[in-house]
Amino acid sequence: MKLVRGMLAGILGITLGAGLAGCGPIGVPDSRLVEPGGAFEFGLNGLVRFSVPDGGGRGDIRVRFGVEPLPDDRPAPPGIITVGDMVTLDVQGDITKGRIAIDYAELPTGVRPEMLNVFGWSSDLGGWVPLTASVTDAVDRTVAGDTILFDSFVLGTWRVATDAVGDSITTHNGVVLPIKEGTDRTFWAYARAAAAASLTDSVEHLSGPPEDLVCEPKATNTTVQAVSTPAGRVDACVLAGTGSQQVRVRNRLPFPLLLDLPADGRVRPVVDAEVTADSPDALDGVRDTLLTYLTGAVAVGGGQTVTLEMQPGARGPVRLTGRLDWSVVALDAGLRQFDLLLPNNQALRPRTAEALLLAHAEHGPAAREALAAGRLDDPAVQALLRAAGVTGSGRGIADVFQFASCVLERTDTAAGASQDVLAALRTAGPTVIVFTSECLNTIYEKYLPEGSRSAKAILDTLKGATGAIRNAVPKNDRKRGTGQVTITLTPR
Numbered sequence: 498m499k500l501v502r503g504m505l506a507g508i509l510g511i512t513l514g515a516g517l518a519g520c521g522p523i524g525v526p527d528s529r530l531v532e533p534g535g536a537f538e539f540g541l542n543g544l545v546r547f548s549v550p551d552g553g554g555r556g557d558i559r560v561r562f563g564v565e566p567l568p569d570d571r572p573a574p575p576g577i578i579t580v581g582d583m584v585t586l587d588v589q590g591d592i593t594k595g596r597i598a599i600d601y602a603e604l605p606t607g608v609r610p611e612m613l614n615v616f617g618w619s620s621d622l623g624g625w626v627p628l629t630a631s632v633t634d635a636v637d638r639t640v641a642g643d644t645i646l647f648d649s650f651v652l653g654t655w656r657v658a659t660d661a662v663g664d665s666i667t668t669h670n671g672v673v674l675p676i677k678e679g680t681d682r683t684f685w686a687y688a689r690a691a692a693a694a695s696l697t698d699s700v701e702h703l704s705g706p707p708e709d710l711v712c713e714p715k716a717t718n719t720t721v722q723a724v725s726t727p728a729g730r731v732d733a734c735v736l737a738g739t740g741s742q743q744v745r746v747r748n749r750l751p752f753p754l755l756l757d758l759p760a761d762g763r764v765r766p767v768v769d770a771e772v773t774a775d776s777p778d779a780l781d782g783v784r785d786t787l788l789t790y791l792t793g794a795v796a797v798g799g800g801q802t803v804t805l806e807m808q809p810g811a812r813g814p815v816r817l818t819g820r821l822d823w824s825v826v827a828l829d830a831g832l833r834q835f836d837l838l839l840p841n842n843q844a845l846r847p848r849t850a851e852a853l854l855l856a857h858a859e860h861g862p863a864a865r866e867a868l869a870a871g872r873l874d875d876p877a878v879q880a881l882l883r884a885a886g887v888t889g890s891g892r893g894i895a896d897v898f899q900f901a902s903c904v905l906e907r908t909d910t911a912a913g914a915s916q917d918v919l920a921a922l923r924t925a926g927p928t929v930i931v932f933t934s935e936c937l938n939t940i941y942e943k944y945l946p947e948g949s950r951s952a953k954a955i956l957d958t959l960k961g962a963t964g965a966i967r968n969a970v971p972k973n974d975r976k977r978g979t980g981q982v983t984i985t986l987t988p989r
Contacts, residue, residue, distance in 0.1 A: 624841025821980030871899030926963030
């Protein structure tokens, strides 16, 4: 008989384990020989089946199946509902790709079979990753997907909220993304619609109307001079604080800029570790931590105000220089995709970013090159992770740094991407988006099968960034020479 225990007790608050006592022992190993290019091999009384496609493995491949409740140390992301127990897979042999199918029985109210997807556990990432090429067979009550992960699997779907406006889903960081009306009711169709909504949210976040610049009480011992082209489009002030002074910079241009920080570390970004999960600012601290390590800069979105911290005892003027830069758009869009598709990644948490910033002065320079290459085993990277207290998040941290380094290096080669940005929106934008997709793919292919159509559909949503940015920038601002900034802080 099929071995299914319904929804996880932590989600529905019910347990059906006692009712299964007569179905036989749970988790008894069931070994099978799987031939590459052959048919599915069944296990656990038909609950699970597994196959290896042509080219997905060589020689004798044996698999051993097991099943157990989802353990506490492998929680589902907040935006995902899991269905049934966790299926474990022990693989012996040379294998690079497989296809797994899991049966389901009764579904919770509101969960549609066609919305189900298989999730694979990545021990490197420490999280559940949605499998691609998903197919739901409502007759056989089975969900299948392709995988390059061979640890454990569980069925799940988006935690969909429905109101008068329509459906929405929630990312791991708590960002609520509306689903376009008429979207096919499948897991990956909802993922694509959410990615498109996330891109729209990102563009609005980076090109919105100016926020208020609040600086009370204003520091009396520092003179601030802000010069921008055109004049008056960037302003700054210094807020008196305890032991340090906070510098607030507002970008009134309709496009994000990079602000270079002094190399001596006298000024550093402040990460808002208490930012609410559903805030559009949730990933800003992560992005600025990446920039601090890789380029010694922070991002200031169009219309946004950022807070920097000036270390006490600074002598002489402190100069910050900035310019409009496409890489900010690419980084923001990429981090939001990671938040959607690679959940449970603690590297995307503001508290992780804050911990890394605190360790930057002592450990950052030595670890920079290895982080940029994603080399998690480098001694300098390991020393950094230990100092920051985030060793358990290492793979995710290395991934986002590798992606960010790829974006920063490649956007510099796009004509008009860092000079005369607003005048070159039409030509530079598409090139930057291609680079962003390629950089994202270097990370996706660690967890998803190469060339996945499901992942490509998500990446394709990035193409909407160019038009959205052009629409957000008034024609009067699309001029050459726009966006150069110098901010000078002079202690009295």
